[in-house]
Amino acid sequence: MTRPPKRPRVQGARFSAHRSTACSFLEAGKFTRVPLHGLGKTYNRLMRRKVFLLGLLGLLLVGEGAEVWLLSVEGEIGRGMVSYLHKGLAEAERAGAAAVILEFSTPGGYLDAAQSCRDLILGAKVRTLAYVNREAYSAGALLAIACERIYFAPGGVLGAATPVYFDPQGRMEEAPEKVISAVRALFRATAEARGRDPLVAEAMVDRTVAIPGLVERGKLLTLTAKTAAEWGYSDGEAEDLGQVLNLAGLAGSVIRAFSYGWMDRLVDMLTNPWVASLLILIGVSGILVELFTPGFGLPGTVGLASLLLFFWAHYLAGLAGWESLLFFLGGIIAIVLEIFVFTATDFGVAGIAGLILLGLGFYTAMTGPLTQPKEVLSAVGAVALALVLSLVGFALFLTWVPQSRLRLGGVVLKAAIEERAVGKLAPTASPYVGKRGNALTDLHPVGKAEVEGEQLDVVAEEGFIPKGSTVEIVRDEGYRKVVRRVKEG
Known part of the structure; x- marks a missing residue:
């Protein structure tokens, strides 16, 4: 058998045993000697500085x-x-x-x-x-x-x-x-x-x-x-x-x-059920009135500010969330559709759905899963009272509008209602003009009327005419007729 070749020796591969020197690696197989005199003192000084800096950092953080x-x-x-x-x-x-x-x-x-x-x-x-x-x-x-x-x-x-x-x-x-x-x-x-x-x-x-x-x-x-x-x-x-x-x-x-x-005291006050009810009343009434006025005026500004205060306070209280806002916006959209688009008998499905959605929006903003029963009842009562009073106030407003000469932004309110319902009205010759009939639905301002046995889509010139009233066609706008209430006697 042949022996494996001997490994070559590396010169200087042993560490020196001298007490006052240390070896540091310079290149393969070669070392140099470094004096150790004073190394211990230098190490102690470095450690003391390190401890001092760490202590100073600790004081800065928590001291x-x-x-x-x-x-x-x-x-x-x-x-x-x-x-x-x-x-x-x-x-x-x-x-x-x-x-x-x-x-x-x-x-x-x-x-x-x-x-x-x-x-x-x-x-x-x-x-x-x-x-x-x-x-x-x-x-x-x-x-x-x-x-x-x-x-x-x-x-x-x-x-x-x-x-x-x-x-x-x-x-x-x-x-x-x-x-x-x-x-x-x-x-x-x-x-x-x-x-x-x-x-x-x-x-x-x-x-x-x-x-x-x-x-x-x-x-x-x-x-x-x-x-x-x-x-x-x-x-x-x-x-x-x-x-x-x-x-x-x-x-x-x-x-x-x-x-x-x-601000915390304000949140406490605004989340009181009856103060919240007042905000709802002002807010809903202002928005409904604004729907019947041109531009964006004082009623809408006050109403919007009241609703913002309501939702802001209940959001900070941890009660109102996105679901409350979605319910509220859905209710407003449904009521707008009921007023300006649908002409169902009396107050139709869209209007009822709108009121329910509004109520849910306000109720969910005022209560949480752990709200006490008394507070729940107060919230229900506050929301119901506010919505009922808003509707009553809105009905009174519509009754008052025909007798007023209220101008908002330089435009007569009556003209604004007509324009919103049917666009700009231009009188044209028509066999319908001057004919009379009865309102089959409440006209607010749109609805239906029966004239000489024919059911017609009509829009009230005054803004609101109650069901059963005698009406007269004053303009023919094609697919809709503009009517005016005829006073009895």
Whole structure:
């Protein structure tokens, strides 16, 4: 057997064992010696500088001078609170705040508003800390559980969140099982999202939940600072906000309070069912009147502004969505078609469908899945009252129009109605002119009339003529005749 060829030796392939030198690679098989004198001191200086720079960076990020925003959840949680938290959390994120503290002192509030607030907190991109000072009951408990950390003031309590409502006699009653089940699931999902025991959250809502050593069946759970810490619902007890910062690792941060502003109070006011009803009344009436006036004038401007205020406030409250706007626009289109296109007997299918769609648009903008029964009834009553009054006012307007000499934009209203219905009217010789008959439908302004046994499509010169009135043809425009009401006697 032949031996394999010997590998050639590489010169200088051994590291020097000299204590004061080190070898560095220069080229294949060759090393050079570098003195080690002072290398240890240089390394120590570099490490000290690195530690100093890292410490300085930490101070810049979360230490001295860092901002922590404070939002106060006080009193009843209503629709204005949704607007307040939405703005506060968004501005804190834009300002680069290290965290947001939500300080709780609330007996609860509206469930639909609380659900919207909870979604805002869970979706916040800034760190959220709850400070229970001194109570967070009902809807307030849901918001506190939605925060990343929960701190308690001495004597603070959290829980007692079963949904309730007031009956017609003013007595407080627990909500039906269907509502309790929905709220229980909401609390459970919120606790799970923050890594807390979901059964504890459920026991705050449902009396049937029992937890050995914590709460027995038939009682609602309310946590104190001590029991909350034992069951993972407290990250510490703090005498004041300064201690909250210390516990959260934000010592030395600057607290910036974000106040409940005029816009939040405006949202609270505009989402009151009866104020909302007034906005609907003004809005719908203004739009209907504008349909019978040339150009775009004061009625349309006021009506549009009222409707924008209505939908804006309910959108900020987390209630109005695209479906509400689609219902509303569909209703307006149907009513326009009923007035200017269809001439069915009396108020036809398009008009009825339009009113229903308008009602659905306003109703869905005022209620949510967790809106309390009393608020639902108030919303239904407010919408119905506003629509009825709008129709009554519109009918009075049409009755008043023929007697008025109202000019808008320099054009007589009567001429505008005629022009919208049949285009520019030019009198022509016709055997129909001067003949009389009876209105078979309400003319607003279009409809049907019977003249000498013949049914004709007609348009009212005055803008509106009630069914059964005697009418006279004053112009013949081909496929439609312009009629005027004949006064009896």
